[in-house]
Amino acid sequence: MKTWTKLALAAGMIAAGAALFAQIPGNPMKMAQELNLTQQQQDQLRQLRFDQTRKMIDLRRNVELQRLSLREEMTQDNPDPARVDKDIDSLALAKAQMAKLRFSHMQQVRKILTPEQWQRARELFRERMAERRGHRMGQGREGWRRGAGRGMGSMMAPPPDDGPAPDAPPPQGQSAP
Numbered sequence: 001m002k003t004w005t006k007l008a009l010a011a012g013m014i015a016a017g018a019a020l021f022a023q024i025p026g027n028p029m030k031m032a033q034e035l036n037l038t039q040q041q042q043d044q045l046r047q048l049r050f051d052q053t054r055k056m057i058d059l060r061r062n063v064e065l066q067r068l069s070l071r072e073e074m075t076q077d078n079p080d081p082a083r084v085d086k087d088i089d090s091l092a093l094a095k096a097q098m099a100k101l102r103f104s105h106m107q108q109v110r111k112i113l114t115p116e117q118w119q120r121a122r123e124l125f126r127e128r129m130a131e132r133r134g135h136r137m138g139q140g141r142e143g144w145r146r147g148a149g150r151g152m153g154s155m156m157a158p159p160p161d162d163g164p165a166p167d168a169p170p171p172q173g174q175s176a177p
Contacts, residue, residue: 034124035117044112052105059098066091 032042070087073079110118 031121031124035113035120037113037117041112041117045109048105048108048112052101055101056098059094059101063091063094063098066094 028046037045066087070084070091073083073087109121113121
């Protein structure tokens with residue numbers, strides 16, 4: 001359990017700045033203008049982004065394979081607890097590797113930008129993330145309750161019991177209202 005706590009803490013700490021220029025929503029050219037980047041900075045950031053994306057593809061693939069392995073074991077009639085524990089640890093390690101790469105990327109971006117550009121980039125990132133959260137929040141949480149979210153819950157949990165369908169026949173022995 002301590003490992004999960006550490007991973008969650010580490011991921012939370014680096015999440016805010018780690019995605020800069022790697023996964024930032026919006027137009028990179030507009031971002032370059034808003035930060036007043038030199039051509040050299042733009043070239044460095046572009047190359048950094050391509051390099052990071054190449055590495056992240058492999059790491060995401062590994063996470064998905066670990067997730068699939070865990071799901072496969074969990075859906076067995078009699079899952080092996082030792083195998084499930086091993087798969088959970090492997091998945092946590094794969095996610096930790098992604099978090100480390102994001103942090104390394106953020107540090108490299110920070111070295112390319114001036115302190116003023118870095119502060120402005122963080123502000124822009126926070127603004128865009130707030131916009132994205134606002135759009136997601138508008139969808140409501142019902143999708144998550146029904147298992148529409150990612151993870152094991154959607155496959156393992158039974159669908160909610162909302163009662164009989166409106167036009168369903170009444171149970172035996174009962175008359176229709």
